[in-house]
Amino acid sequence: MAAFDEMTGSGAELRPAYDALDRWLKEAPPEMLALRRSQAELFFRRIGITFAVYGDEESTERLIPFDIIPRVLTKPEWTRLEAGLRQRVTALNMFLADVYGPKECLKAGIIPPDLVYRNACYQLDMVDFAVPHGIYCHIAGIDIVRVDADTFYVLEDNARTPSGVSYMMENREVMLRLFPELFATHRVAPVDNYPDQLLATLRSVAPRTASSDPTICLLTPGQFNSAFYEHSFLADKLGVELVEGSDLLVKDDVVYMRTTQGPKRVDVIYRRIDDDFIDPLVFRGDSVLGVPGLIGAYKAGNVTLANAVGTGVADDKAVYSYMPEIVKFFTGEEPILKNVPTWRCREPDANAYVLDNLEKLVVKEVNGSGGYGMLVGPHANKAQIETFRRKLKAQPEGFIAQPTLALSTCPTFVASGVAPRHVDLRPYVLSGANGISCVPGGLTRVALKEGSLVVNSSQGGGTKDTWVLDA
Amino acid sequence: MRIRISHSIAYAYAEPARHITQILRLTPRDHDGQHVMSWRIEPTVDGRLRATQDAFGNIVHSFSADGPIAEMAIKVDGLIETSDLAGVLRGTAERVPVDVFRRETLLTAPDEALRRFSAEATHAAGTPLSQMHALMEALHAGVACIETDERTGVGAAAAFAASEGIAQDVAHIFIACARHLGMPARYVSGYVAQSESLRHANGAHAWAEIHLDDYGWIGFDAANNLCPTDTHVRVATGLDFSGAAPARGARAGGDGEALAVRISAREDGSRLTEQ
Numbered sequence: 001m002a003a004f005d006e007m008t009g010s011g012a013e014l015r016p017a018y019d020a021l022d023r024w025l026k027e028a029p030p031e032m033l034a035l036r037r038s039q040a041e042l043f044f045r046r047i048g049i050t051f052a053v054y055g056d057e058e059s060t061e062r063l064i065p066f067d068i069i070p071r072v073l074t075k076p077e078w079t080r081l082e083a084g085l086r087q088r089v090t091a092l093n094m095f096l097a098d099v100y101g102p103k104e105c106l107k108a109g110i111i112p113p114d115l116v117y118r119n120a121c122y123q124l125d126m127v128d129f130a131v132p133h134g135i136y137c138h139i140a141g142i143d144i145v146r147v148d149a150d151t152f153y154v155l156e157d158n159a160r161t162p163s164g165v166s167y168m169m170e171n172r173e174v175m176l177r178l179f180p181e182l183f184a185t186h187r188v189a190p191v192d193n194y195p196d197q198l199l200a201t202l203r204s205v206a207p208r209t210a211s212s213d214p215t216i217c218l219l220t221p222g223q224f225n226s227a228f229y230e231h232s233f234l235a236d237k238l239g240v241e242l243v244e245g246s247d248l249l250v251k252d253d254v255v256y257m258r259t260t261q262g263p264k265r266v267d268v269i270y271r272r273i274d275d276d277f278i279d280p281l282v283f284r285g286d287s288v289l290g291v292p293g294l295i296g297a298y299k300a301g302n303v304t305l306a307n308a309v310g311t312g313v314a315d316d317k318a319v320y321s322y323m324p325e326i327v328k329f330f331t332g333e334e335p336i337l338k339n340v341p342t343w344r345c346r347e348p349d350a351n352a353y354v355l356d357n358l359e360k361l362v363v364k365e366v367n368g369s370g371g372y373g374m375l376v377g378p379h380a381n382k383a384q385i386e387t388f389r390r391k392l393k394a395q396p397e398g399f400i401a402q403p404t405l406a407l408s409t410c411p412t413f414v415a416s417g418v419a420p421r422h423v424d425l426r427p428y429v430l431s432g433a434n435g436i437s438c439v440p441g442g443l444t445r446v447a448l449k450e451g452s453l454v455v456n457s458s459q460g461g462g463t464k465d466t467w468v469l470d471a
Numbered sequence: 472m473r474i475r476i477s478h479s480i481a482y483a484y485a486e487p488a489r490h491i492t493q494i495l496r497l498t499p500r501d502h503d504g505q506h507v508m509s510w511r512i513e514p515t516v517d518g519r520l521r522a523t524q525d526a527f528g529n530i531v532h533s534f535s536a537d538g539p540i541a542e543m544a545i546k547v548d549g550l551i552e553t554s555d556l557a558g559v560l561r562g563t564a565e566r567v568p569v570d571v572f573r574r575e576t577l578l579t580a581p582d583e584a585l586r587r588f589s590a591e592a593t594h595a596a597g598t599p600l601s602q603m604h605a606l607m608e609a610l611h612a613g614v615a616c617i618e619t620d621e622r623t624g625v626g627a628a629a630a631f632a633a634s635e636g637i638a639q640d641v642a643h644i645f646i647a648c649a650r651h652l653g654m655p656a657r658y659v660s661g662y663v664a665q666s667e668s669l670r671h672a673n674g675a676h677a678w679a680e681i682h683l684d685d686y687g688w689i690g691f692d693a694a695n696n697l698c699p700t701d702t703h704v705r706v707a708t709g710l711d712f713s714g715a716a717p718a719r720g721a722r723a724g725g726d727g728e729a730l731a732v733r734i735s736a737r738e739d740g741s742r743l744t745e746q
Contacts, residue, residue: 117570124526124567249490249723251535252519281494281719292721293492296533299523 003406004148005420006071015149017072017469018411020185025069025411025418033068036178037413040066043174065462066171068178071410071423071444078189078440078468081144081152081427084336086436087327089140089429092159092314094330096136099313100126110329111322119319120367121312123275125282129299131308133205133433138306139198139270141165144337144425144442146408153340153405155424157323159315160307161272164463165428166230168443169194169237171465187470189440194428195237197439201432202238202268205304210267217241217257219248219271221289231272238270245273250293253300268304269294275309317366317400318344340405346397354401355392358385361401362453363392376453378404407453410464412446422447424455425466440468472554472701473508473739474664478547478674478732480718485727487539491518493720496660496707497547498522498530503562505705510549516540528566529707529715538724545718550739551704558698560680560688560705569682571710572655578711579647579656582628588613589648599654600689603681606648607693616641616694620732624712638677639712641694645679646711655682659690660715662704662736674734675717680708704736 005011007018014022044063073081098105099116106113116122141162143155172191176183199216206214220231222244235242241257248266249256256263271278277287282295297303313319319326321342327335343350343361354361358377365373375388392399409420427442444464445455455461478497499507514520518536525531536543575581581589592609593602615635622637627647630636636644642658649656656679663676678692678699690699699705709715722728 113568114570114573117568118574120574120576122571124571127526127567250492251490251537253521280721281492285713285719293533293535 003420003422004146004408006146006408006410006423007420009149017074021070021072021182024182024185033413037068039178040068040174043177044170047170064167064457065448066174067412067421067446067448067462067464068175069411069413069418070175070182070465070467071425071446072186072467072469073441074469080336082438082440084152084154085142085427085429085438087331087333087336088142088154088157088323089137089431089436091323091327091330092137092140092157093135093431095326096159096308096311096314097131097134098330100136100310101128105326105329108329110325111319115316115318115322116313119313119316121275121310121316123310123313125295125299126308126310132207132301132304135205135431135433136308137311137314138201138205138308138431140429140431141426141442142429144427145340145405146423146425147405148408152337154323154337155340156317157315157320158426159311161274162426162428163227163230163272164426164443164445165194166233167463168428168439168441168466170233171443171463175465186467189468189470191439191441194439195234197430197437198234198270199238199240200434201430201437202270202304202306204432204434205306206267207301207304209302214267215257215264216268216270217243217248217266219243219245219269219273219291221273221277225272227272234270240270245288245290248291248294250291250297253293253297253302255291255294255297255303266303268306270306275312278305278309317342317364318346318397321400340402343401345392345399345401348396350401351392351396354399355389358388360404362404363388363399363401366398366400374454376404379452404453407447410444410446412448412462412464414448414450419450421450422453422455423464441466472552472664474551474553474662474702474704474736475739476547476549476551476662476674476704476734476736478662478717478734479544481542481544481731481733482725483542483729483731484540484722484725485729486724487541488722488725489538490723491534491536491538491540491543491720491725492722493532493534493545493718495532495534495545495718496525496529496715497545497717498532499549499551499661499704499706500528500530500564501562502560502705504554504556504560504701506552508550508552511547513546513548514543515546516543525714526567527708527714528564529709540725553701553704555701557700558690558692559686560690563688565688569655572657572682573650573653574710575647575650576711576713578624578626578643578713579650580626580628581647581651582632585628585631585644585647586651588631589651592648593652599683600686602652603649603654603683603689603691606645606652607691607696610641610645610648610693611696614641614644614693638675638694642677642679643711645691645693649679649681656680657682657688657708658711658715659705659708660712660717661706662734663692663695664702664704664736664738666702666738674736675732676703677712678703 141158345351363375407422412421596602596605624639627643630640646656707715
């Protein structure tokens with residue numbers, strides 16, 4: 001598959017944004033680059049930025065490989081992307097407010113009602129509940145892939161508890177330390193104001209009961225969670241307490257944090273615990289991670305949860321396929337960012353086509369994430385294809401399929417030198433009562449295996465620093 | 472029938488609890504065939520009791536109390552007037568779109584055996600209503616309903632595999648099968664008045680309701696192989712037990728919990744002779 005390369009286009013040219021980088025790659029002594037690569041790895045080891053991979057018994061925690069060659073986007077590219085992201089997240093929030101409120105989009109037939117009502121992520125407790133300031137998805141991670149110079153697709157909307165932003169920040173930090181000379185020759189838009197923007201967003205959505213200086217905390221499932229490093233990193237950068245469920249208690253529908261000075265009232269919780277585990281009195285009773293009574297306090301209007309409960313109904317992969325219509329319905333505008341063409345296997349004609357073309361398509365579980373439960377047809381063996389054929393016949397509504405996209409590539413260090421590897425991009429979009437913000441760039445993930453299209457860190461992906469050039 | 476109900480859920484803790492929070496779905500509502508004449512819900516320790524409604528329209532009390540609490544009980548007393556509507560439900564405030572009740576949940580997820588059973592039990596039946604009756608009969612014949620306070624539910628698939636379960640499990644199996652057959656189904660927790668004719672009438676009970684286009688919601692009590700009558704008192708509904716459970720709680724401290732439940736639901740005939 002001839003993929004678009006972000007440095008060389010079709011392979012013959014040199015795209016202007018990569019001019020200086022190309023020169024640097026050619027001129028830099030290989031020993032220096034090798035040294036810098038090992039220094040980068042040492043840096044990540046020292047700060048302890050690791051990622052637990054489920055199902056990998058060898059090592060419960062490992063380092064996500066970091067590639068020192070940055071991925072570069074021009075200002076005009078980013079400007080258009082950002083406009084699309086703002087539009088998309090605006091629509092996501094309006095969609096959530098609608099399905100938990102007046103349900104106009106269901107009445108208008110924009111999306112089949114059963115996709116919402118039968119969705120386990122559609123939280124009935126949220127129906128007709130006015131969330132503080134009307135915002136549901138405060139932190140979104142929108143996965144973007146590129147197929148040519150001009151075409152960006154949204155691959156996935158992550159509206160629950162998207163992770164990875166700590167890598168975006170640490171990647172920049174390590175690049176600044178190791179390659180100051182590159183930052184002297186490039187005007188790279190900074191990303192280090194992300195914590196300030198996140199804090200401003202969280203403060204802006206404090207409930208009306210809060211003082212002008214609301215108390216915020218970050219709720220983590222604990223150190224055994226794969227993203228625990230990120231939770232502690234963000235709490236530190238935000239200057240807020242990192243708490244586990246057992247550190248919080250609810251009394252008279254008010255949430256308190258246990259501190260050495262006694263209980264302290266909490267106004268906003270940036271929660272990195274899934275809905276199912278957040279309150280054992282309402283959701284899974286066997287959860288020891290959550291806070292009993294939290295939903296009662298939330299519904300009494302005494303605390304803001306970011307993200308809101310029930311946002312998962314918006315990033316479901318079956319709902320995803322309706323996003324162009326959803327964007328148009330709520331914003332009245334044409335979608336700036338495209339959707340990947342998607343076959344909904346719940347529709348018999350679509351499923352028939354998918355079953356006939358499994359070796360060409362990517363098949364995803366509607367409720368899967370992290371690259372699990374996915375079939376990449378062109379890279380699958382016969383047995384894997386037959387397994388999916390059976391699954392699709394038994395439970396078609398559980399799957400969608402998409403064409404295998406020729407994801408763009410970026411130059412990447414590999415064993416044999418520098419070679420093109422497929423990448424995606426996860427920008428982080430913040431929505432508060434203070435508006436929408438989005439730091440330039442995001443997290444670039446790279447599939448390190450030659451030809452691989454799976455960028456997930458749990459499946460052998462790495463990351464890169466993402467540069468948006470200011471000029 | 473006039474049914475007098477008294478229900479006590481008593482907890483004792485080896486280590487006194489520092490704090491207790493509970494969510495109680497223990498209060499019935501009026502609908503055709505069921506009139507709540509009096510109802511009282513009272514914790515035996517001081518605390519805050521607040522009534523709200525959940526998404527399904529159930530009356531929910533949240534109760535919280537500060538310790539140290541060595542023992543406490545939630546006591547419920549009430550009097551209900553019922554009439555027999557052959558299981559057909561009317562006059563309820565339905566707040567949730569029927570589609571919601573087609574959702575599969577953890578406790579009602581069917582396995583291969585349940586899918587096969589649903590098909591075999593109903594293949595000879597014509598209308599959806601007769602399918603549900605056929606399913607109820609087959610389930611009643613195939614899965615024994617155990618009357619015990621000692622066991623908790625295990626979920627539809629596990630109970631079916633074991634060919635026995637508590638009333639909660641039998642209801643979950645029925646729901647799992649009905650949803651697999653494409654019918655909206657929900658869980659009901661309630662009481663059944665003690666009676667000669669009903670085997671499974673130890674007070675607390677659970678059954679299923681199925682939504683049929685021509686009738687609306689109809690109850691199916693597979694443990695007793697009948698549609699609910701005037702012996703049944705309907706308290707709370709949900710997608711499965713977890714959304715309709717009479718009491719869900721959490722506590723700080725309070726290790727070594729001992730639970731004692733006493734329920735009496737009987738026809739209110741003795742009142743005159745007592746006086």
